[in-house]
Amino acid sequence: MKLPLWFHRFGSPPYVYGLANSVAPWLGGAGLILVAIGSYLGLAVAPPDYLQGDVYRIIYIHPQTAYVGMMAYTLMAVSAGIGFIWHIKLAHAVAVSAAPIGASFTFCALVTGAIWGRPTWGTYWEWGDPRLMFELLLLFLFLGYLALRASFDERDKADRVSAVLAFVGIVNVPIIHYSVLWWNTLHQGPTISRLDAPAMDTAMLVPFLIMVAGFTAVFYWLLLRRLQGEILEREQGTRWLRDFVRGTAA
Amino acid sequence: MSELFAMGGDGPYVWSAYGITLAVVIWNVWSARARLKRNLRAAESVSATDEPTRRAKVSQL
Numbered sequence: 001m002k003l004p005l006w007f008h009r010f011g012s013p014p015y016v017y018g019l020a021n022s023v024a025p026w027l028g029g030a031g032l033i034l035v036a037i038g039s040y041l042g043l044a045v046a047p048p049d050y051l052q053g054d055v056y057r058i059i060y061i062h063p064q065t066a067y068v069g070m071m072a073y074t075l076m077a078v079s080a081g082i083g084f085i086w087h088i089k090l091a092h093a094v095a096v097s098a099a100p101i102g103a104s105f106t107f108c109a110l111v112t113g114a115i116w117g118r119p120t121w122g123t124y125w126e127w128g129d130p131r132l133m134f135e136l137l138l139l140f141l142f143l144g145y146l147a148l149r150a151s152f153d154e155r156d157k158a159d160r161v162s163a164v165l166a167f168v169g170i171v172n173v174p175i176i177h178y179s180v181l182w183w184n185t186l187h188q189g190p191t192i193s194r195l196d197a198p199a200m201d202t203a204m205l206v207p208f209l210i211m212v213a214g215f216t217a218v219f220y221w222l223l224l225r226r227l228q229g230e231i232l233e234r235e236q237g238t239r240w241l242r243d244f245v246r247g248t249a250a
Numbered sequence: 251m252s253e254l255f256a257m258g259g260d261g262p263y264v265w266s267a268y269g270i271t272l273a274v275v276i277w278n279v280w281s282a283r284a285r286l287k288r289n290l291r292a293a294e295s296v297s298a299t300d301e302p303t304r305r306a307k308v309s310q311l
Contacts, residue, residue: 039268044254055260058267065271101278108274112267119263218275225282232289237296245293 011088013231014240020224020231027221034214041207049204058116060207064215066109069138070173071219072102076145077170080163092159093234095166096149097226101219103142110135121186130179131187134172141169155234 009015042060049056076098083091113132114124126132145162152158180189192198198205235241257264 043264043268048258053260054257055263057257057260057264061268061271065274100281104274104278108271111270115263115267115270119260222278222282225279225286229282229285229289232286232293236289236292241293242297245290245297 011090013090013235013238014244016090017228017231017244020228024221024224024228027217027224031214031217031219031221034210034217038207038210038214042204042211046204046207047201052120055116055119058112059204060211062109062112062116063208064211065105065112066135066176067212068215068219069102069106069109069135069142070176071216072098072105072223073138073141073166074170074173075223076102076142077166077173080159080166084160084163084167089159089234090231092163093230094223094227095163096159097223097230099142099146101222101226103139103146105219106135106139106142110139117186126186129187130183130185131176134176134179137172138176141165141172145169 038060042057046057048054076095079091079098080095082088083095110132113135117126118124145166148165149158149162152161179185180187191200192205192208200208232241255261255265
């Protein structure tokens with residue numbers, strides 16, 4: 001399969017490094033401002049829930065962190081697949097950069113979910129609940145991917161072998177999403193992504209969506225910064241990097 | 251103000267969840283920055299000696 005020409009520019013480390021360097025601050029700024037506004041609206045302005053009282057306010061961070069984890073996994077698997085098929089090293093660099101971010105946000109989703117579960121379900125954790133189990137599996141897939149990479153001395157080999165694991169594991173992402181529809185679970189069904197209108201009051205929906213946008217921007221900001229570090233690590237000793245650091249040092 | 255912290259008795263749940271999320275974001279920022287800085291410094295030291303690191307390491311053995 002032939003790739004379009006513009007695609008090949010994204011295979012050039014200096015080009016991507018420079019692009020990331022100019023885009024990242026905007027994403028970071030926008031993300032942090034949105035998260036600050038969303039947190040303020042969610043914690044202080046939005047009304048309490050008629051059933052759950054104030055504890056429902058975890059809804060402004062818990063689904064968002066879970067969604068970042070799933071987005072990170074999808075991005076990781078797709079770029080690892082692209083790197084594997086077309087032998088693009090930068091695609092592997094993107095995959096490696098997404099993994100620790102995804103792992104930490106998935107961990108965060110599990111912990112905030114447990115904290116929310118205690119007052120509402122009467123338990124921190126329920127073994128056998130499908131969504132909880134598949135979300136835990138997502139964390140293990142991230143950690144397995146990172147551990148597998150660490151077991152290779154050669155980076156090329158680590159890239160190729162871990163890409164297979166990443167790609168196979170992507171089947172877990174739609175399972176997490178649909179788990180609340182396919183099985184009986186303590187976890188509530190979809191609130192926002194329904195065919196009819198979202199089942200949430202506007203005063204709650206606005207901060208919810210602001211937080212989704214904010215966490216998305218924060219994720220891509222972190223991804224680009226990590227990618228820059230990863231590019232530098234892979235490009236040590238190359239001419240462009242030598243010229244680059246001399247140019248900035250002078 | 252104290253009402254905001256109490257969260258109608260749910261304060262410990264709500265604030266610990268937000269605190270952990272904040273900690274995760276801070277860790278991510280710190281870790282990405284540290285990695286970028288470390289590799290920039292490594293590139294600078296290579297550029298100063300003007301020798302490719304990979305070969306230099308082998309010859310030192």
